[in-house]
Amino acid sequence: AQSVTQLDSHVSVSEGTPVLLRCNYSSSYSPSLFWYVQHPNKGLQLLLKYTSAATLVKGINGFEAEFKKSETSFHLTKPSAHMSDAAEYFCVVSDLWGQNFVFGPGTRLSVLP
Amino acid sequence: DAGVTQSPTHLIKTRGQQVTLRCSPKSGHDTVSWYQQALGQGPQFIFQYYEEEERQRGNFPDRFSGHQFPNYSSELNVNALLLGDSALYLCASSGLGSQETQYFGPGTRLLVL
Numbered sequence: 762a763q764s765v766t767q768l769d770s771h772v773s774v775s776e777g778t779p780v781l782l783r784c785n786y787s788s789s790y791s792p793s794l795f796w797y798v799q800h801p802n803k804g805l806q807l808l809l810k811y812t813s814a815a816t817l818v819k820g821i822n823g824f825e826a827e828f829k830k831s832e833t834s835f836h837l838t839k840p841s842a843h844m845s846d847a848a849e850y851f852c853v854v855s856d857l858w859g860q861n862f863v864f865g866p867g868t869r870l871s872v873l874p
Numbered sequence: 875d876a877g878v879t880q881s882p883t884h885l886i887k888t889r890g891q892q893v894t895l896r897c898s899p900k901s902g903h904d905t906v907s908w909y910q911q912a913l914g915q916g917p918q919f920i921f922q923y924y925e926e927e928e929r930q931r932g933n934f935p936d937r938f939s940g941h942q943f944p945n946y947s948s949e950l951n952v953n954a955l956l957l958g959d960s961a962l963y964l965c966a967s968s969g970l971g972s973q974e975t976q977y978f979g980p981g982t983r984l985l986v987l
Contacts, residue, residue: 804878810975862907864918866915867915867916
């Protein structure tokens, strides 16, 4: 069985400051991990994915995430927040075949001017 | 290249009615998955279709059924609607092979009165 924990339901940062969204996972096998972003009234957009290659994954819009097996974590970071980053972020775990997609509960990111 | 499309965008039904939602996958994709996203929560996996058959199913009652057509498009049917079925229904498509990413459509927002 797989599960995802997103440690913060809401994160608030000032524009231009770093962003850290935390994700821990549980999986019976080597997982694939994803971060998706959902802007209000929009569908889910893939930010980045980890699939057993490099542990530091770079995504779109300046986001990156690091897979740490020993900590079962896949935290999402960005050096400098922009107002347009305000959205809901979901961490997702799946098996290596892209099945058993399990979403975390989401973290709402607010960016203050 | 069109992405995943869904119709309708919004729908209002009353308890006990039946509803059909439609999804066209991204070009080149042959696998379609459906998710239910209740307000303020992460998406929950309903089922996945591949080669016109249900390949995998989440923890949803038999009132939720689906179909995949030879052109890979898909329908989600919900019978005997309950108030609790009010949610955003998301369709995602992916291709064959390992480590495949799911690409999401904008969703259909269903309101059951």
